[in-house]
Amino acid sequence: MIGERELIKIFLEKFKVRGVPLPFGDDVSAWDLGDGRLAVLKIDVLFAGTDMPPGMTVKQAGWKAMVMAVSDFAAKGVRPSAALVGVGLPRRLLGETGRLAEGLRVAAETYGVKIVGGDTNEAGELTVAVALFGTCSRDKIVSRFGAKPGDLLAVSGFFGSTAVAFKILLEGFKASKGLERRVLRKVYQPRARLSHGLILHRLGATASIDSSDGLAWSLHELARASRVGFKVGRLPLSRDARVLAESHGLDPFNLAFYGGEEFELVATFNPESFRRAEPSLKRRFKVIGVATEERKVRFEGENTSRLIEAKGWEHFKMENIGRGVLDSS
């Protein structure tokens, strides 16, 4: 089977983009406006079958589609200004158009984005394409390729809650009501780390990526783009994931590294700049490791040393489940 990433490779080879400020395949694209300014652009498409987990409402899908795109801007340290939305609605969901628009509107407002254009069509599957636009000065955008050996590796939050939510939703795992509510909220109403992204530059970030394909995948992407490795010394596991791991005998390592659909930022920082930064700013990132010259991505805990595999969250997995649920709604 051709996976999502093989598809992207085919595109990369076909389009061979040169002479643009960011390489094809970074979280966003950029265009030189002159005078040291960049136009920053992103398109992200939500498909119900792969991006709407069971139980997600149409309004939440609108919200999530906007968050997916904003998160990529966040990872580059760029404030998005304007959005265009291209919507496809199956006939049975035409009556939900207002709720979809409402989800998009609330998310746009939350992140200070103006929806300035859009397009709607009937489609076989609920589809929400969001194109985001913003500008920034050329020296402030944070690529994936600037990490140097010795840079600090840090994250904007903890991981594993969405992996737990999918175990509850898709595999029937049981948990306390409170835990279930918290982890499901992460899936149904994810948040983009825009305010974290907008301080990346001041903290001396050298590279950054959003973690929507999973922490392990993000680390490998950063490592590949920057030609470094990573030594992770601290497992950034959420409290809820830790609780479920203990009660169900799950490997916390897997929950933290191989989940997905978590819109945290994974970034590297120049250690000097990071140390000198305001404590109130740097407190927002948790240092979990360091970039290394040796190009391996590994976890080194107190008594353990494990390779972190280049495994990512492949949306395709959710396909049948998601589509089935939607068809019966």
Added chain:
Amino acid sequence: MIGERELIKIFLEKFKVRGVPLPFGDDVSAWDLGDGRLAVLKIDVLFAGTDMPPGMTVKQAGWKAMVMAVSDFAAKGVRPSAALVGVGLPRRLLGETGRLAEGLRVAAETYGVKIVGGDTNEAGELTVAVALFGTCSRDKIVSRFGAKPGDLLAVSGFFGSTAVAFKILLEGFKASKGLERRVLRKVYQPRARLSHGLILHRLGATASIDSSDGLAWSLHELARASRVGFKVGRLPLSRDARVLAESHGLDPFNLAFYGGEEFELVATFNPESFRRAEPSLKRRFKVIGVATEERKVRFEGENTSRLIEAKGWEHFKMENIGRGVLDSS
């Protein structure tokens, strides 16, 4: 049933955009960059079920998706610089990814656009979202709302060929091989009128729209946005449409006004500026009428006077046919 245009109305009401250079619902959106410059943005989504007529290849779908977006830039007189593509492929078409990318690439090259980013997913239906970006000076963009009574009404080409193609494709009409080949090419490999668009400003264009929803609909949209009416004195019917109308007893008026999927430009011009313009430029537009104070859209031929109805090409019509054909491919 809720139509495409009702959906757009719901979006309009929900997003209530103010303080942007172009109103929501114009062919493109614009964002003020300062110093008299605009960023121009467009998203257009091709869905196989509604936008791929029977017999269209995946490569042609890639081409068409790009053309749909470029045509909107053409109608505003703006050169597109960069594109992002968001693709959804059904599993059975994953092997066609390269051909889809090739169609996008060739169209982008044809219109001088760089594809700078993209995103691929598995989806239930072939879906190609294209986001276009360009810049222009604020005084050069041609909106829909600037037409004045007395302005000349002109088009970039002739109409009816795609309507004829759909009669052949969907209703089994017969025509000569040559005619059939020509009109099918218009459907399978439409062209955007970018070079026409880029001279709009020099010709004194006061308003412009692309005709993808049909000539009648375009006239009504221009009339509504500019608060004028139109008197059309000349039927801009293609030779092939005229031939088929005669051989099959079809009404040429219907073929010219109520077709769709023709990416011509429909524009109004200040008569003084147009008269003073270089003959080689103005020859590229055919004057077919005049904007009027009376807010009616009507055709006045030699012996006929008919109202042109606000009927547009509704993609929904093609849905079942298109989807059926693709499913069996």
